[in-house]
Amino acid sequence: MIYIRLFLEFFKAGLFAIGGGLATIPFLQDISRKTGWFTSQELIDMIAISESTPGPIGINMATYVGYETANLAGAIIAVIGEVTPSVIIIVLIAHYYLKFSEHPMMQSGFYGIRPAVAGLIGAAGFEVAKISLFNIDKYLLSHDVFDIINIKSVLLFTTIVFLLNKYKKHPIYFLLGAAIIGIIFKF
Amino acid sequence: MGELWKLFATFCRIGAFTFGGGYAMLPLIQKEIVEKNQWATDEEVLDYYAIGQCTPGIIAVNTATFIGFKRKGIPGAIAATCGIVFPSIVIITIIAAYLKHFEDYAIVQHAFGGIRVAVAALILNTVIKMWNTSVKDWLGILIFSASFVAVAFFNISPIIVVVISATLGIFTANTRTDVR
Known part of the structure; x- marks a missing residue:
């Protein structure tokens, strides 16, 4: 079956x-x-x-x-x-x-693991940032330095980072807001 | 029943707004699980994620199962898992049935262009918070940097990174007076 x-x-x-x-x-x-x-x-x-x-x-x-x-x-x-x-x-x-979880060996193992996980997440974020903030392909075609950075995306990125720290709102608002801005400004 | 339903609903919300792999759910986990419901601390979320990374299965599901089990045992694990997969089943079924060329629409591509930028910003914010809770000495700075470089530039498997850093943590334990 x-x-x-x-x-x-x-x-x-x-x-x-x-x-x-x-x-x-x-x-x-x-x-x-x-x-x-x-x-x-x-x-x-x-x-x-x-x-x-x-x-x-x-x-x-x-x-x-x-x-x-x-x-x-x-x-x-x-x-x-x-x-x-x-x-x-x-x-x-x-x-x-x-x-x-209170065992000393577990605690010291995870003491070493936690910064590593933070680094792993950082690397994942870096991959997303590379795709969304930079235009490596476009630069390789034109060799124009101004083509490396995707200005629109960097502006949106900076705004979100600033607002996140200022207002500490739920991530859902930022995701929805960014989707709408993406549609309006053709990201 | 109350808390099981809450576990289901919370993980439903997280599943519906996870754009990308398991890493993309962490900003939502921090908000919903750590800040709003206080079901786990920042440190515990890092531990669950590390375990989810090194065990079979989808990392987002593993993390949800872990938190659900901690709150309400096996029923909690099942409720959280059902929650995290529910939005996928609904959304993908609709797309498979009616919107086969979903990802070709310009409007979808533009929306995702914007969403990816937000995901990058949210992750940066999460990494800063994680740094504050997990990096406590030179060893932490070393492990963080080495793990970032290993995965971002050398494509080394995260499992190897986790195993080596656990070993380093254990072998340097006697140099620290206060572990937590």
Whole structure:
């Protein structure tokens, strides 16, 4: 039955893909090759849409592939398959983390991990900033120094950073505001 | 039932406004989980994220499961997980059914151009807050910088970064009097 296979395939992706949603892509390619439920071109389109819609990318991709394969029920089953290993593994880890969080070795391990995670997030932010604030491609074509920086984006970026620190409003307002400004000023 | 519903609704909001990978949810987690509901501290969120990064599965789901479990055990873990995936299921189903060329519309591309700038600004803000709670000495500055450079410029796996920094934290423990 297609639902059981869909569940098992996504269970496998959720169990073996370490490092977030994009790490599930090789598993999706494998599903495409093995089952023929969708072509690799369709998969590329699904990944593009998953990246440009709200929600975690991995869940978006599972929903999309599940829907294309077996409609809404397929979408729900694919997502359940993908998150089941996470829920089991994290519940086990969380149980021990909460039990041993006062242990000196745990504390000193996480003392070292926390700055590393801050650095990881910084690197992820840097990737987003590189795409949205700079026009490397445009500069390589024109060799005009003024083309390196995307002035509109830098202005919006500075304004948001300033407003964030001044008013401390919910991130949702800034995301919606930036979407509207993006539409009006054609970002 | 009250708190389970609240977990579901909170993670629904976070899921609906996460644009990008797991990192993009952190500004929302900080607002909703740390500031508004005080379900976890900044340090704990960093720990959960590190664990989510090194365990199988989607980082956003792993983090949601962890916070849900801490609040309300296994039902809490399930409620938070359902919350974080719910907006994706609704939005992607609508797109798959009616808007196949969603990402080709100019208006969508412009909106996302703006949103990406906001995500970069929100993350910068989050990293500054994380720096304040996690970097406490020279070791912290060293680990932060090395981890940033390793991932941003050398594409080194975050798992290796987390394992090495945990080891450094453990082996330098006797040089610190107060760990927290």
